[in-house]
Amino acid sequence: MSRFLEKLKEAKASVNRLETTTLQLNITKKCNQACRHCHVESSPIRTEKMSREVLERILELLDQSSEVQTIDITGGAPELHSDFRWFVAELRKRNLQVIDRCNLTILFELGQEDTAEFLAAHQVQVVASLPCYSSKNVDYQRGKGVFGKSIDALKMLNKLGYGKPQSELELYLVYNPTGASLPPSQSKLEEDYRKKLYEDFGIEFTGLFTITNVPIKRFLFDLKRKNKLEEYMQLLIENFNLKAFEGVMCRSLVSIDHEGQIYDCDFNQMLELPVPGIKKNIWAIESFSALSGEKIFFDDHCFACTAGAGSSCTGATA
Numbered sequence: 001m002s003r004f005l006e007k008l009k010e011a012k013a014s015v016n017r018l019e020t021t022t023l024q025l026n027i028t029k030k031c032n033q034a035c036r037h038c039h040v041e042s043s044p045i046r047t048e049k050m051s052r053e054v055l056e057r058i059l060e061l062l063d064q065s066s067e068v069q070t071i072d073i074t075g076g077a078p079e080l081h082s083d084f085r086w087f088v089a090e091l092r093k094r095n096l097q098v099i100d101r102c103n104l105t106i107l108f109e110l111g112q113e114d115t116a117e118f119l120a121a122h123q124v125q126v127v128a129s130l131p132c133y134s135s136k137n138v139d140y141q142r143g144k145g146v147f148g149k150s151i152d153a154l155k156m157l158n159k160l161g162y163g164k165p166q167s168e169l170e171l172y173l174v175y176n177p178t179g180a181s182l183p184p185s186q187s188k189l190e191e192d193y194r195k196k197l198y199e200d201f202g203i204e205f206t207g208l209f210t211i212t213n214v215p216i217k218r219f220l221f222d223l224k225r226k227n228k229l230e231e232y233m234q235l236l237i238e239n240f241n242l243k244a245f246e247g248v249m250c251r252s253l254v255s256i257d258h259e260g261q262i263y264d265c266d267f268n269q270m271l272e273l274p275v276p277g278i279k280k281n282i283w284a285i286e287s288f289s290a291l292s293g294e295k296i297f298f299d300d301h302c303f304a305c306t307a308g309a310g311s312s313c314t315g316a317t318a
Contacts, residue, residue: 003237004302011242015296017264020065020288022253024072024266024313025050025058027084029258031076032109033146039217039270042076050258055087057260057282062094064287072253072313074101074266079115092122099125104153105146116153120160125170127209127313128154131178133196154203163205170206176213180223180232182239182308183210186316209315212236214267214304236303244310247317250296254288264296266313267304273297 001009008015028049031042062068071091078084078100091098100119107116119126128150135147154171157163163171173193177183190208197203213219215232223229255263260282263269274280274297285291310317 002299004298004300007237007240007303008245008298011245013242013245015298017291017294017296018251019067019292020252020254021067022070022072022249023058023062023068023288024074024253024255026074026076026255026257026266026269027055027078027087028076028081030080031103032080032106033077033103035218039214039219039267040076041217041270046076048258049081050083050260052083054258054260054282055083058256059090059094061282061285061287062091062096065289068096068288070097070099072099072101077103077106079106079112080109085118088118088122088124092124097125098122099127101129102126103129104150107153107156108149116156116160120157120162120169123168125172126157126162127172127174128157130154130173130193131176133193133200151201151203154197154205155201158202158204163203165204171204172207172209173205174209174211176211180213180226180228180235182235183212183311183316186210186309207315209313210309210311211313211315212304212307212311214301216267216301217270233300233303236307239307240303241306241308241310241318244308244316244318245306247310247312248302248305249312249314249317250305253313254291256282262291267301268297271299271301273299 029040029042029046030044030049032044034043088098106112130150157171160169161167162169175183175189186208189210193208215223215229223232250264253265255266255269257263257269261274262280262282263274305311
């Protein structure tokens with residue numbers, strides 16, 4: 001039994017899935033960046049992407065799953081998928097909330113010149129990576145020149161109405177630590193971001209999500225290289241928070257990979273840890289309602305989502 005499951009057993013915590021309200025889709029691993037902390041290990045040379053057949057099957061299941069309200073589209077850079085715009089339009093026809101996990105610099109890539117306008121026209125919520133308001137920290141983590149392009153992209157989104165007070169176009173920023181530490185207070189950091197970004201660049205945004213680095217893939221390799229893995233794991237374990245666990249995203253979110261395999265979360269997807277017991281895909285179910293009540297696959301990397309104030313794709317959980 002993993003240390004995480006032992007902790008849940010001690011706390012007598014439920015390990016079963018609730019009703020699925022959010023569907024997170026990793027539609028491509030291709031990206032114009034190759035960030036140091038990326039748990040997907042995305043890069044410009046990755047070729048994996050969802051086929052039209054998989055996307056159409058997801059739409060079929062959504063038509064049978066009234067409890068799903070939000071479609072969280074991620075990658076890689078999801079905008080690089082050739083069917084991205086068609087799929088977003090189909091989702092919006094169904095009156096579903098659509099989230100685009102945007103790295104910001106993608107908006108300046110060849111062929112993406114009108115992507116921001118497309119997102120605004122379809123009222124897509126933008127969740128944008130900006131791990132710091134310092135150019136030094138952002139460029140260290142995401143690549144040289146990324147901070148400057150990100151600022152230009154945020155200005156572009158602001159001009160379209162994103163992040164403005166009373167605007168229906170929501171713009172969330174994402175912070176994650178540059179190293180082996182827990183994020184600071186989300187509310188306090190959001191205040192700092194607002195003050196610094198507005199004073200320096202006139203940028204506004206809807207809110208900030210703080211996300212803890214999960215010790216898998218590239219970040220795990222970096223921890224091992226620096227001999228900090230056990231130190232980091234101990235930090236996560238010592239800060240386990242039962243209240244944070246109660247709000248973890250895997251309770252009401254389903255993650256689907258480019259081949260249509262179903263997972264409890266994006267991190268389990270990258271580790272190829274399926275829904276407990278069996279590999280399940282989108283052709284093996286008649287609706288996402290069928291997943292309610294199933295057990296969730298937990299392992300020690302889950303300490304990252306339950307440490308301190310907690311961490312999910314929508315920020316702190318406690």
